[in-house]
Amino acid sequence: MIKDTRFTRAEGKVLMLGNEALVRGCLEAGVSYVSQYPGTPTSDIGEYFHQIIRDNSEIGEYLIHHWAVNEAVATSACAGVSWTGCRTFNPMKHVGLNVASDALSVIALNGPNPGGMVISVGSDPGSLGSHQEQNERFYAWMLHLPTFEPHTPQECKNWVKLAFELSEKFDLVINVRTSTRSAHSRGFVELGPLIKGKKKGEFIRNIPKFNSLPPHAINNHVRLYERIEKLREIIPELGVNRIINGENKVGIITSGMPFGYTMEALDQLELDDVPILKLGVIYPLNYGEITSYIQDLEKVIIIEELEPFLEVKIAEIAQKYKIDVEIIGQKYFPKHNEYSTGLVTTCLAKIFGKQPNDQITKALDYFNSYKEIIPSRFPTFCAGCPERATLYSILKATNNLTNTVICGDIGCYVMSFFPPQLCSDLVICMSGGISSAIGMSAKTDQNVVAFIGDSTFFHTGMAPLVEAVGYNSNLLLIIFENSWTAMTGHQDDVLRHLIKRGFSIEKICRAIGVPWLKVGDSYHPKKLTNTIEEALKTKGLKVIIIKRECGLQAHKWRMAQIKSLQENGEKVQDIS
Structure with a gap:
């Protein structure tokens, strides 16, 4: 069996999926425990960890991966590890967060220290592998989960490492949010040095911190707000939010995969003077960064998939600081399904009063022309199911x-x-x-x-x-x-x-x-x-x-048995 050295080589640049980059980032961060229940688009994260542990005995000495019985068990198990002073990683799909939320609401309140705890929630706009496309970003508000939203595999790797540092520094559970597209998109990733995780930790008793019952629950709630505000202050120093300058009085704020669609759409429309704020952290938002970006604009377009999460917060900040700017988003962009370059181009064309160029129009017409020609194929059961x-x-x-x-x-x-x-x-x-x-x-x-x-x-x-x-x-x-x-x-x-x-x-x-x-x-x-x-x-x-x-x-088992018998010189009769 050929070993995949991308996860263990010391340096270089390799091609990785977003999920593979998350795994590599965890190894560079010294993670020692991972627990999850499988679910698209995060299932393969666990498979990579299993492969790494199987093929690398040195890593297997300190790194444990568990397939949990459900997401609530996985999240609580990760908290237990974090409270012994070890770093722990907890991937799940968006609906898995519903199951984990009961436990996570308390874990976030208590804080993961002395260790660091990072979750990675895989969203699924378009219900590509799920029974619904809920916008789980609103859990960030409710549970106070600082949330990164990477666009490229390189950002996935870098930001999960950063998330662990911030988790330990501010005693916060950090979320690195992906989507089906960002999790399974490929890009080149510059590797960094691997760090060995802890083999063992130690739990130190701390009743007020780890028992969120009256009166500690209220005190921990107060502490949580204090920790969130400290993180909010230093977000500009992290270098994850980026401004692309432009002279246009209409600007764009976006994050994650929609950023890629936005850049391609602006190119299609030949709009090269539009300023863009690409958010790497979507919660909490740094008020100074937002106000300095929007204060000289007449309109700000929010481009985000599903319900208006950023739009609501940006509008709230504009109102709070009395900035006279029009915030537009869901008025032009749909609140359902995943986005695409074609969709974003069409919406921006309406806003800017432009016509999409022939290339995008022809592509859309070509795609739509086959809808009535190619018969639809429903998902079906495997042969012999x-x-x-x-x-x-x-x-x-x-x-x-x-x-x-x-x-x-x-x-x-x-x-x-x-x-x-x-x-x-x-x-x-x-x-x-x-x-x-x-x-x-x-x-x-x-x-x-x-x-x-x-x-x-x-x-x-x-x-x-x-x-x-x-x-x-x-x-x-x-x-x-x-x-x-x-x-x-x-x-x-x-x-x-x-x-x-x-x-x-x-x-x-x-x-x-x-x-x-x-x-x-x-x-x-x-x-x-x-x-x-x-x-x-x-x-x-x-x-x-x-x-x-x-x-x-x-x-698969039958084929293995047949192969084994044939290798031993046995005659196998095919009766299929």
Whole structure:
């Protein structure tokens, strides 16, 4: 196996993805613990750490990476490490921040010192790999999370290192925010020296700091504001905010990926005199930097994806300091979906009264001309997927969902709402299927069926199952046990460790008190169909565990076995 030396070489310039650059930055910052739950666009961060630890025993002596059972566990684990004086890194996707926020609201209040704690939230404008595109930047206000927003892989690497320094200096949890595009865009990265992380730390008792209960919670809240204000003061010294000068009286403020679209759009429109403030830190904002930039302008255009986060704050600062400037943003730019050079060009053309040049117009026309020609292709299940077979049995047992409601969930089976199955009526969040089914079954006489996967079961699924048992809810829970966290890329996560240790979802369900429980196999559709029909005729809570390994992994194992037999001179008959 060829080792990837980009993460361990001492110096040079290498090509990296944004996520790879974050990992390299952590190694240069002396991180010693990383914990996360996989989720796009941050899943591959953990895979890089696993690869590095596997291939480099010296780094493996001090660096630990854990695939956590969920984001709240990951965040709390990272806090525990930070409070022993070690540096810790906690990546998650934007909806994962919802799960982590309960713990993070207290951790941010207490502060991560004596160590440093950096989180990296991967946003997903356009819902490219998520079930919604929430604007998680507002958590920065609510939880007081200073937030960097890099545009290039070089900034990803540099700023995560800087974030650790600031975290330790100001006792703050720092967020390095990426997006699906910045996480997976490539660029050259100038490397710096690696720093060894601590092998061990020590927790020193400090009741007021680590116990945010009355009266300490109020005192810690006061301290948090003091720490935020100290950081706000020194932001100009960090060199992460940049002004591109111009003589135009209309200026632009932007950050992250929209900065790249903005620069290309201005080039397309031949607007080379527009001043631009590129923000590297989007919270907190330094008042002096903002006021000095906007005070001589007539208009300021805020270019940001999703809801107006920067626009609201910039307008607030202008009003507070009585600066007569028009702040415009969402009046021209959409509050949904990801941006592109074409979109930003079109919006800026309206504002400046310009016409996009032929190049961008032709490109947009060319793209749009194929929308009606190329047939749309829905996401689909992999060949041999056991979940596809399970859906077939469900459709057969319910006469194509007659008088039946399917409460879907997050996992490969989320694709069941696409044709041809059309087999999920709703999707909320991880374990939202069984939770919504509990309420729905109390108020409808329809058959209520809920889906959940084995990884989601351990993520947040056991709590609603306990409630369903307690109330003997009249629903059928289908548990897809394919032995892998497949949707995010088959990570060697907690689920795999539990399976190796002999953990059984069936035994857990029986211990919880599930009154009606059957185990089925999706590769025996007739028998499974009969089992589902029996369950739907039975009142109260029913659980069917569908045990069949992910088709991709099963095929991979078979190919490895065949190769091993052939290398030993055994004859292998192909019966496929």
